[in-house]
Amino acid sequence: MTNEGDKKSRFYTCSCFTTDNIFLDEYKLHVRFVSEHQFRLEYQQLLTRFGCVTEQQFVDVLTKVSQEVDRRRRICETSAERTAAIKNTYEPLRPHVYHLQDSYLAPKLKQLVAYCSSSDACEEGLTELLEDVGAPRVYRLPVFEKSFCEQLVEELEHFEESTAPKGRPNTMNHYGILLNELGFDEDFITPLREHYLQPLASLLYPDCGGRCLDSHKAFVVKYAMNEDLDLSYHYDNAEVTLNVSLGKEFKDGNLFFGDMRQVSISETECTEVEHRVSEGLLHRGQHMHGALPISCGQRWNLIVWMRASQERNKLCPMCNRKPSLMEADGFADGFTKQSESQQNGFCELT
Secondary structure, eight states: OOBGGGGTOOOEEETHHHHSOEEEGGGTEEEOOSOHHHHHHHHHHHHHHTTOOSHHHHHHHHHHHHHHHHHHHTHHHHHHHHHHHHHHHOOOSOGGGGSOOGGGBOHHHHHHHHHHTSTTOOHHHHHHHSEEOSSTTOEEEEOBOHHHHHHHHHHHHHHHHSSSOOOOSOSSOSSEEEHHHHTOIIIIIHHHIIIIIHHHHHHHOGGGTTTOOOEEEEEEEEEETTSOOOEEEEOOSSSEEEEEEEEOOEEEOOEEEEEETTSOGGGOOOEEEOOOTTEEEEEETTEEEEEOOEEEEEEEEEEEEEEOHHHHTTSOTTTSSOOOEEEOSTTTTSBOOOOHHHHTTOOOBO
8 A cells, every 4th residue: 555656756845944943952952043143032041941051051052053054954965975975885784684575574563464454454453453552542563573673783783883974863863874875765664664554554543644654764773871872752753653673682761652742741641661672663753752761781773754745745743834845855854745636635545
């Protein structure tokens, strides 16, 4: 079951990508930067409450934020340069892991997908086959065989240790790998989304684009001692997210889920959910969540942000405005120039 737009559409990013949702790790705060004047008006008093009390501290923040804006403005060019350099210089340790094979997948996942194509498939029937983790509309499911997870992590570690250039996933994760730059998109992530994840999302999340997932952003994040230990409370730039624990050995680091992003954390009771190697958690992208710190070991997770242009073309989930489109490469941020069928709310599936 795929959206025909997958192979025809040109994808775009919203102009807010350059200026909005910049994460200041030391203050655990997302900010927007258009100009120094705007930034001082909106954030100087707030940052003071978070411990940014001297002018030099504020100037340091300004420098960091303006550098991030400049990085984002050049991101298409620098990503293309890294991708070309990786292709020309990097020798994979386990080249077979770049091509999705049926043998990599957990038998239960294939059973779930088969159920979705049955004549009596429905949301209630599917949820009965999934594990309830206690957080609303968050589902646990087996995704990969453990032996494949081990081989994939070996390949990712081999790449990390290489001299090839590396792009990081976002301003919140300092350690990780952009899988499109490494060459995983066409033969691994895209078929995983089209043939296995969208049938599930179609039944579980029809109200937030689950039937019309036509692009994605996939990356791996790494947590380790003396590196990233945890992840602050946030929501994803996605309609539906898959988070798979790949390994290795680690202790603690549970995820926690709150409410949807419109609800303040002060009004929310969070639910902890443990990671299980080879299993994934499927949830709505706008569902607020975070990760508690690991206490030892290394934790690698595969994250797939799945996007539905039919949904995000109406309202950008990151700035809450009608998207102002900018050209970008690949799947970009999943926006398209709306066709008549999209404007009428029609999603064509095959």
